[in-house]
Amino acid sequence: NAGVTQTPKFQVLKTGQSMTLQCAQDMNHEYMSWYRQDPGMGLRLIHYSVGAGITDQGEVPNGYNVSRSTTEDFPLRLLSAAPSQTSVYFCASSYSLDSPQHFGDGTRLSIL
Amino acid sequence: AQTVTQSQPEMSVQEAETVTLSCTYDTSESNYYLFWYKQPPSRQMILVIRQEAYKQQNATENRFSVNFQKAAKSFSLKISDSQLGDTAMYFCASNFGNEKLTFGTGTRLTIIP
Numbered sequence: 001n002a003g004v005t006q007t008p009k010f011q012v013l014k015t016g017q018s019m020t021l022q023c024a025q026d027m028n029h030e031y032m033s034w035y036r037q038d039p040g041m042g043l044r045l046i047h048y049s050v051g052a053g054i055t056d057q058g059e060v061p062n063g064y065n066v067s068r069s070t071t072e073d074f075p076l077r078l079l080s081a082a083p084s085q086t087s088v089y090f091c092a093s094s095y096s097l098d099s100p101q102h103f104g105d106g107t108r109l110s111i112l
Numbered sequence: 113a114q115t116v117t118q119s120q121p122e123m124s125v126q127e128a129e130t131v132t133l134s135c136t137y138d139t140s141e142s143n144y145y146l147f148w149y150k151q152p153p154s155r156q157m158i159l160v161i162r163q164e165a166y167k168q169q170n171a172t173e174n175r176f177s178v179n180f181q182k183a184a185k186s187f188s189l190k191i192s193d194s195q196l197g198d199t200a201m202y203f204c205a206s207n208f209g210n211e212k213l214t215f216g217t218g219t220r221l222t223i224i225p
Contacts, residue, residue, distance in 0.1 A: 050211055092157075097207060098145050
């Protein structure tokens, strides 16, 4: 049982480039989320989804897009990378509102 | 606004001692869940313990227990008989009754041999 799988684990981009961070879960969870972790700020919610075809914005959505075409996958797209998006990104999933979230191992992203 | 506050950026304690990490929060919701997550140097986010707000009994998981004071909006984590493997960042979080998780800024805990 793989849980939540994030790829890649590390990535370096140049300012203005675009890329997609992949997230897949095999637990048939309806709820999926993307967070970014910056020093001294904890984890902040970027976007989340409560099921296939349904997404919504979190606390810091600007510069990011998401889609949820299947229950399993929830990719995060950076449209035009900026140095302010240098961070560690976590994908998480949960079965229901009151169940704990399962986290992927994170992606460390550096924007030069 | 719904917030989670961890006022101790760093703590250290001798191995085998007991340590308590503080967490306060603000919400007008009556039904929600509270969580403590551990993040070791490996960067993984690991659930330590969770508490349902409508339950008065404090949650416990082996050496980990919470002191949940709903009226005071306080949710502290107690680690008994601390071990070197407990060295990590600890995050307090709540869903505040919805599908979004709000985190505190974390406490870096170091267990000293």
